[in-house]
Amino acid sequence: MGEKRKTIQFTVLVVDDEKNTREGLRWALEGPDVEVITAANGLEALELLRQYPVDLVITDLRMPELDGMELLKRIRLEMPEIPVIILTGHGSVENAVEAMKDGAVDYLQKPVNIDELMLRVERVRREQRVERENVELRERVQTLYAFENIVGRSAAMQEVFEKIKMVAPTRASVLIYGESGTGKELVANAIHQNSPRRNKPFIKVNCGALPLTLLESELFGHEKGAFTGAVATRRGRFELANGGTLFLDEISETAPEFQVKLLRVLQEGEFERVGGTQTIKVDVRILAATNKRLDQLVKEGKFREDLYYRLKVVEIDLPPLRERPEDIPLLIEHFLEEFSRYYGKPKPKVHPAVITALQNYHWPGNVRQLRNVLEGAFVMSSGEITLKHLPPEIHSQEGRENYIRVPVTASMEEAERLLIQAALAFNRGNRAKTARQLGLGRKTLYRKMAEYGLE
Numbered sequence: 001m002g003e004k005r006k007t008i009q010f011t012v013l014v015v016d017d018e019k020n021t022r023e024g025l026r027w028a029l030e031g032p033d034v035e036v037i038t039a040a041n042g043l044e045a046l047e048l049l050r051q052y053p054v055d056l057v058i059t060d061l062r063m064p065e066l067d068g069m070e071l072l073k074r075i076r077l078e079m080p081e082i083p084v085i086i087l088t089g090h091g092s093v094e095n096a097v098e099a100m101k102d103g104a105v106d107y108l109q110k111p112v113n114i115d116e117l118m119l120r121v122e123r124v125r126r127e128q129r130v131e132r133e134n135v136e137l138r139e140r141v142q143t144l145y146a147f148e149n150i151v152g153r154s155a156a157m158q159e160v161f162e163k164i165k166m167v168a169p170t171r172a173s174v175l176i177y178g179e180s181g182t183g184k185e186l187v188a189n190a191i192h193q194n195s196p197r198r199n200k201p202f203i204k205v206n207c208g209a210l211p212l213t214l215l216e217s218e219l220f221g222h223e224k225g226a227f228t229g230a231v232a233t234r235r236g237r238f239e240l241a242n243g244g245t246l247f248l249d250e251i252s253e254t255a256p257e258f259q260v261k262l263l264r265v266l267q268e269g270e271f272e273r274v275g276g277t278q279t280i281k282v283d284v285r286i287l288a289a290t291n292k293r294l295d296q297l298v299k300e301g302k303f304r305e306d307l308y309y310r311l312k313v314v315e316i317d318l319p320p321l322r323e324r325p326e327d328i329p330l331l332i333e334h335f336l337e338e339f340s341r342y343y344g345k346p347k348p349k350v351h352p353a354v355i356t357a358l359q360n361y362h363w364p365g366n367v368r369q370l371r372n373v374l375e376g377a378f379v380m381s382s383g384e385i386t387l388k389h390l391p392p393e394i395h396s397q398e399g400r401e402n403y404i405r406v407p408v409t410a411s412m413e414e415a416e417r418l419l420i421q422a423a424l425a426f427n428r429g430n431r432a433k434t435a436r437q438l439g440l441g442r443k444t445l446y447r448k449m450a451e452y453g454l455e
């Protein structure tokens with residue numbers, strides 16, 4: 001028995017009050033990888049369903065105790081993933097129709113034709129296999145193309161994930177470079193969360209927002225009476241971050257005087273509070289972000305070279321969104337799922353023309369702008385997001401439909417998919433026109449559309 005159970009891949013529960021039918025079906029269905037268990041009425045069936053993992057229920061309609069219709073309803077409610085096939089008496093088509101409405105996947109007339117039965121069961125098994133494979137695929141995609149909350153399948157983003165994984169466990173300083181809205185703060189968070197310091201503070205300072213003196217007292221703290229308004233001694237962010245990570249955002253905006261002090265903390269791990277003499281020692285890991293090229297600022301004499309090298313032990317470059325259109329479909333999914341949870345509204349479909357339009361836009365505000373555009377579209381749409389839900393600058397005609405961007409790292413297949421998708425949108429879904437324009441036979445176009453999931 002123990003040996004046999006291992007190979008069983010499929011369990012069918014047969015429910016009928018007639019012993020002959022039960023045994024007949026058992027005889028027909030049982031095989032090396034199929035197990036059949038039986039029940040004489042709906043109540044018995046529910047008992048068994050709660051104890052055994054069942055893959056398919058085949059049930060008669062008319063039975064004492066709990067009939068087939070009731071059983072079907074209870075299964076739909078309690079175990080909606082289990083398919084149910086209904087057996088109906090000769091000529092009772094209305095019952096079958098009603099059962100299908102209530103969620104049966106199929107029905108068979110009695111007396112049961114064994115060949116037909118086998119066909120239906122095979123179909124259920126095939127559908128379950130496909131569904132299982134889909135779930136596996138979805139999970140694989142999620143782990144392959146996402147890290148923490150960062151989504152991306154482009155080669156550039158995959159490289160970013162690799163770098164984060166390598167550098168996070170160390171205490172190396174990391175300089176994160178990227179245009180506005182490319183995810184610099186997200187990356188800083190991911191590094192901290194994957195470091196041994198994850199349970200210690202993660203403190204962020206926006207260096208661009210504060211004038212020099214305030215920034216100094218913010219970071220290093222001050223002694224009582226250090227300046228007008230310093231009515232009490234105050235600890236700075238460096239002290240608060242002790243043992244953890246300090247994230248210096250917009251580091252390019254700092255003044256030279258400040259850069260000297262920062263360099264000293266980075267090199268010696270010590271500093272004095274503003275107006276203080278006591279030297280304070282801290283253990284802080286530094287992450288810095290900038291949307292300006294620091295090497296350029298160094299050349300112009302606006303940023304200290306020694307500090308620059310100290311900060312960029314490791315450098316992570318986040319590419320602008322317009323250079324990785326292949327990430328856009330994933331980001332759309334990611335954000336729509338987020339909005340759906342937040343607003344408690346089902347996730348809408350997205351018209352293919354919308355995806356093309358979003359992939360062709362140049363995104364000066366990068367991922368943040370994409371997120372905002374999608375949030376607006378999500379709120380204004382019901383069921384499906386179409387071009388009319390996008391701001392005019394994104395779906396306006398010029399340059400939109402006439403060109404597509406294909407990453408040079410794309411495979412021929414990906415390039416072909418992008419071109420077919422864009423051509424379909426350009427021709428407003430007219431397949432004959434699209435085929436002609438692409439120089440493809442209509443059948444070939446249909447086949448490729450099916451292959452790439454473009455229908």
Ligand SMILES: Nc1ncnc2c1ncn2[C@@H]1O[C@H](COP(=O)(O)OP(=O)(O)OP(=O)(O)O)[C@@H](O)[C@H]1O
Nearest residue numbers: 149150151152179180181182183184185186367368
């Ligand atoms: N790859 C990504 N996957 C998922 N969400 C992202 C990604 N990149 C950015 N975001 C989202 O976009 C928004 C902006 O990201 P973030 O604040 O990290 O950008 P930033 O580079 O720090 O911008 P800024 O230069 O304006 O400070 C956030 O909502 C963030 O969650």
Ligand SMILES: [Mg+2]
Nearest residue numbers: 184185249289
């Ligand atoms: Mg930021």
